[in-house]
Amino acid sequence: MPSDPSDPPFLVAAAAAVAEAVAATAAAAAAAPATATATATTPATVETVPAPSVSGASVPAPSVPEPVAVPEADGLQRILRGPSGLGTGGLFRVSPLPERLPEPGAEVPGAPEASASLPEPVEGVPVPGLYFHPVAEPDPVRVAEVSRRIKDWAVDEVDLFPDEWEGQFDGFSVGRYMVVCHPDAPTVEHVMVATRLMVAENAVDDCYCEDHGGSPVGLGSRLLLAHTALDPVHTTAEYAPDWAESLGSDAPRRAYRSAMRYFTELASPSQADRFRHDMARLHLGYLAEASWSQDDHVPEVWEYLAMRQFNNFRPCPTITDTVGGYELPADLQAMPQTQRVIALAGNATTIVNDLYSYTKELAAPGRHLNLPVVISEREGLSDKDGYLKAVEVHNELMRAFEAESAALAAACPAPQLLRFLRGVAAWVDGNHHWHQTNTYRYSLPDFW
Numbered sequence: 001m002p003s004d005p006s007d008p009p010f011l012v013a014a015a016a017a018v019a020e021a022v023a024a025t026a027a028a029a030a031a032a033p034a035t036a037t038a039t040a041t042t043p044a045t046v047e048t049v050p051a052p053s054v055s056g057a058s059v060p061a062p063s064v065p066e067p068v069a070v071p072e073a074d075g076l077q078r079i080l081r082g083p084s085g086l087g088t089g090g091l092f093r094v095s096p097l098p099e100r101l102p103e104p105g106a107e108v109p110g111a112p113e114a115s116a117s118l119p120e121p122v123e124g125v126p127v128p129g130l131y132f133h134p135v136a137e138p139d140p141v142r143v144a145e146v147s148r149r150i151k152d153w154a155v156d157e158v159d160l161f162p163d164e165w166e167g168q169f170d171g172f173s174v175g176r177y178m179v180v181c182h183p184d185a186p187t188v189e190h191v192m193v194a195t196r197l198m199v200a201e202n203a204v205d206d207c208y209c210e211d212h213g214g215s216p217v218g219l220g221s222r223l224l225l226a227h228t229a230l231d232p233v234h235t236t237a238e239y240a241p242d243w244a245e246s247l248g249s250d251a252p253r254r255a256y257r258s259a260m261r262y263f264t265e266l267a268s269p270s271q272a273d274r275f276r277h278d279m280a281r282l283h284l285g286y287l288a289e290a291s292w293s294q295d296d297h298v299p300e301v302w303e304y305l306a307m308r309q310f311n312n313f314r315p316c317p318t319i320t321d322t323v324g325g326y327e328l329p330a331d332l333q334a335m336p337q338t339q340r341v342i343a344l345a346g347n348a349t350t351i352v353n354d355l356y357s358y359t360k361e362l363a364a365p366g367r368h369l370n371l372p373v374v375i376s377e378r379e380g381l382s383d384k385d386g387y388l389k390a391v392e393v394h395n396e397l398m399r400a401f402e403a404e405s406a407a408l409a410a411a412c413p414a415p416q417l418l419r420f421l422r423g424v425a426a427w428v429d430g431n432h433h434w435h436q437t438n439t440y441r442y443s444l445p446d447f448w
C-alpha cells in the first residue's frame, strides 16, 4: 500500500507490516491445498477496504462479508501481534501483549502433553482436541488488587450476595478472569470496569435465569426492567421516581446500575451504545433459551447455535477498547467484517463454556441445554460423540475467527482496528485459560 509522506510513522509501519502479511496470506492461500475447514476451501479474495473516516464518510464494504482463506500461522500471528517498529509504541498503552505461543506444526495444540510448552504449569486440563492458544498466568499482583476491589464493590456498594454465597463468589475468580482477558488495560481501574460488568452479568444470569432463584417464568419482564439500568427510561416526572427506585430493588439491578455508571465514565457515548446493543442481544438470547426450557423443547443444532450467538460472551470482548483506554471508531466497529469477527469470537468463547461447563450442567436439576447435549439429542449420537462433535464445531468457529480477523487486519490496517482485533484475540485466549483453570467451577467429563 503506498504511504502518504504526511502519514504518521506508525501508520506507515502498520501499512508495511500488513502489506507483508497480505503477501504472505495470498502466497499461502495460493500454495495451500484445500483443508478440512469450511473457510479454507474458499478461494482467497483479500481486497483492501479503505478505512472509513471517523467523521462518518461512507464505507464501501460489502453487505455480506465473504469468508476468507485461512492464512498460515506465521502470517496470522504477525497480523494479530499488530504493527511493530519505530513509532508504533503509542498503539500500546502498556508493554506489548504477551505473544501467543507458537504452534509448531501441531494440528491441534492444547492436548495435555502440549501444555509442556507453557511457561509455568497451570491448574486444570484442557479439553482434548480443542484448538486454543495457551497463555501465561496473569500478573498476580494485579489479580490480587482487582480481586480485593471487586469484593469491596460487591459487598459495600451493591450488596450483591448473601453471606452463604461468598464461597461461590470467590471461587468464580473474576479478578483473575478479567486480568487475563485484558492484558493491555492501562490501569487497575480500567480492568475494574470490565470486572464489575462481568459480575453484574453473571448476577442477572444466576438470579433471573438459572440456579440462584432464576426461572423462565416471568423472565421477560425481569430482563426488560433490568435492562433499563443500562438503557435509561425517559419518562414523565410522575413516573420517573418509581422507575429510579426500582433499580435499587434487587441485586442484579443494583449491580447493572452501578457497573454501567462506572463504565460510562470511561466509555464514549458510542462505546456505551455499542455495549447496550450487545446486552439487548444477550437478553434476547436468554429469552429464547427460557422459552425452549418452558416447552421442554430441544432445538435443532443450528437453532441452538443461533440462540447461543445471542446468549453469548460477546458483551465482554466488545468493550476491549474501552478497557484498553482507546476507542475503535464506530464506523470501523460497524463494518460487516468487524461484526463477523466479533460474532465468531463470541461464538467460539461461548462454545468453550459449553464444553467446560458440561458436567456442571449435567449435574444440575432438569435438562440444561448446551452444544454437546443438543448434538447428541438431535443427531442421535452418544454423549461422548456429541461432545466430540461439539469440540469440532468450536474448532471450526475458532479458525474462522482467526482467518477473518487476519483478513480484516490486512484489508483495513487502521491502528485502532488492529489493536481492537488483538484485544479480542487476547480475550478469546484469556477466556479459555480461565475456563480451563477454574477447577472450582468446572471439570471435564470422563470421555478419554
Ligand SMILES: CC(C)=CCC/C(C)=C(\C)COP(=O)(O)OP(=O)(O)O
Pocket (backbone or CB within 6 Å): 198, 201, 202, 205, 282, 311, 312, 313, 314, 315, 316, 350, 353, 354, 357
Ligand atoms: C458474562 C456474560 C456476558 C455472560 C452471558 C452469558 C453467560 C452467563 C455465558 C455465556 C456463560 O454460559 P453459562 O450460563 O452456561 O455459564 P456457566 O456454564 O454456568 O458458567
Ligand SMILES: [Mg+2]
Pocket (backbone or CB within 6 Å): 353, 354, 357, 358, 361, 370
Ligand atoms: Mg455453561
